[in-house]
Amino acid sequence: MLSPSYQVAVLPEDSRAAVRNNAGGHVNHTIFWTLMKPNGGGAPTGAIADAIKGSFGDFDKFKAAFEDAGLKRFGSGWVWLSVKKGKMELASYPYQDTPILDGGFPILGNDVWEHAYYLKYQNKRVDYLKAWWNVVNWDEVNNRLKMARS
Numbered sequence: 001m002l003s004p005s006y007q008v009a010v011l012p013e014d015s016r017a018a019v020r021n022n023a024g025g026h027v028n029h030t031i032f033w034t035l036m037k038p039n040g041g042g043a044p045t046g047a048i049a050d051a052i053k054g055s056f057g058d059f060d061k062f063k064a065a066f067e068d069a070g071l072k073r074f075g076s077g078w079v080w081l082s083v084k085k086g087k088m089e090l091a092s093y094p095y096q097d098t099p100i101l102d103g104g105f106p107i108l109g110n111d112v113w114e115h116a117y118y119l120k121y122q123n124k125r126v127d128y129l130k131a132w133w134n135v136v137n138w139d140e141v142n143n144r145l146k147m148a149r150s
């Protein structure tokens with residue numbers, strides 16, 4: 001199967017940006033909605049807890065790195081934890097780009113477009129990033145980790 005980035009590259013040049021932006025926005029948000037639930041949050045459990053500990057040391061260090069990546073994304077974009085070639089990868093992406101473009105399998109991500117937080121947090125992206133942990137659906141993150149590894 002062709003990689004998604006190659007598939008975008010074979011499109012006619014005048015439609016590449018539109019497909020990349022709209023398909024990326026669709027896939028990013030479709031995953032994002034499943035990663036949250038009311039009364040979520042708390043510490044991760046199961047395989048994702050072990051994976052975070054193995055790759056980042058502990059949950060607090062992971063949270064700090066995730067928030068830092070989200071905070072440093074200039075302008076609009078996303079921060080994603082993904083599995084790429086069997087390893088955990090934390091990175092931010094501009095606009096509606098997705099780890100899928102680079103062969104990653106996204107398992108946990110946050111929308112850092114201003115539209116995601118300005119009504120409640122105005123320009124305080126860091127407050128939004130910190131509060132977001134309270135709605136994370138760790139069961140779904142574990143589901144996605146299982147899919148990434150199968």
Ligand SMILES: [Fe+2]
Pocket residue numbers: 029111113115116
């Ligand atoms: Fe969004």
